[in-house]
Amino acid sequence: MMALKAAPIWACAKYSCTQLGFADLGTRRSGSGSNLRFDLDKIRNWECCGGVLTKRAKTPVEDEKPMAPGLDDAPVENDQTNVTESRGFHRDLNSLPRPLSTTDPFCSPSDGSKVRVAYQGVPGAYSEAAALKAYPKCETVPCDQIEATFKAVELWLVDKAVLPIENSVDGSIHRNYDLLLRHRLHIVGEVQLFVNHCLLGLQGVRKEEIKRVLSHPQALAQCEMTLNKLGVVKVNADDTASAAQIVASDGLRNTGAVASARAAEIYGLDILAKRVQDDCDNITRFLILAREPIIPGTVRPHKTSIVFTLKEGPGVLFKALAVFALRGINLTKIESRPQRKDSLRVIDDSSKGSGKYFECLFYIDFEASMAEPRAQYAMGHLQEFAKFIRVIGCYPVDIAQ
Structure with a gap:
């Protein structure tokens, strides 16, 4: 049809x-x-x-x-002609752009099982958790940079992208506001996610043995009071999940990571302390981006x-x-x-x-x-x-x- x-x-x-x-x-x-x-x-x-x-x-x-002058005055081609041409050039109708829908993006019948969602970071990142909250059975696609998530959607490599836009503790993420205007994607949903930081370490390591802690600068700042009490050296990482990945892959017994409980499960780390953030009501708001609006x-x-x-x-x-x-x-x-x-x-x-x-x-x-x-x-x-x-x-x- x-x-x-x-x-x-x-x-x-x-x-x-x-x-x-x-x-x-x-x-x-x-x-x-x-x-x-x-x-x-x-x-x-x-x-x-x-x-x-x-x-x-x-x-x-x-x-x-x-806009080019006279664009609005361009003649509209006959609909029947368009139908004939589409039958000739598009053998696979599933490859055509889908029409707009009023379907709620958070309550799709498939639970997002056929949706590919790009996010910045590695598995276990909070952005991935936001994607899974929006589409519980989606396929998450990690990207090394935020801008790469925009390009992945624009190039039809994925269906959606997750963008962190503000945090209840640290405020707005200004760089991401600039990206919204630079790219022609549309916001089709939002996700508000409670951020519960955990102190992670290698299996069998006690909290007192930790001398350094890796994490994203914002995560380290959000746990400043707890980390100061431990007397550890804070080291910046690209994101929370990659910090957990480094500790696990390098086998650093004297180094911990501030990341999510899911990151501990993925990388086989022990949770040495839960809810180490200074503010209990730590919420990050994410935007869901797509090529077409709803x-x-x-x-x-x-x-x-x-x-x-x-x-x-x-x-x-x-x-x-x-x-x-x-x-x-x-x-x-x-x-x-x-x-x-x-x-x-x-x-x-x-x-x-x-x-x-x-x-x-x-x-x-x-x-x-x-x-x-x-x-x-x-x-x-x-x-x-x-x-x-x-x-x-x-x-x-x-x-x-």
């Missing part, structure tokens, strides 16, 4: 273009429903990326490339992640954030990152000298689905203050457990 072409977000959300082309009362002065105004020009400024609303950038941002739903709570830049002017950030407050939409995350291109601006003032500031990209997570009219109205209102808007993903909310 031929897959239908993805409809614009206005259709995906089960609302007609006429309904959603009207400016709601929150964007203009108050009044009755009869004052709603149809704004066709604004609708043309929005585009649908596989069912997810995004605004076409007027000015290239980061790695964004301006169609937003309303059955369960959803979260939407966007990135935008603002026009210049006093109070413009306040106005941008107010578009969500006016509609009762809760913001769960606000992150600012300087633009990599033309980021530094200089202000000349003869009386006070010169000042400098950075033009910023703003990443925001808000608790609403793009299938909800209030979220679509908020995005339309935000367009009045933003130079560039991109929806990175709309996905079901996950709860740490």
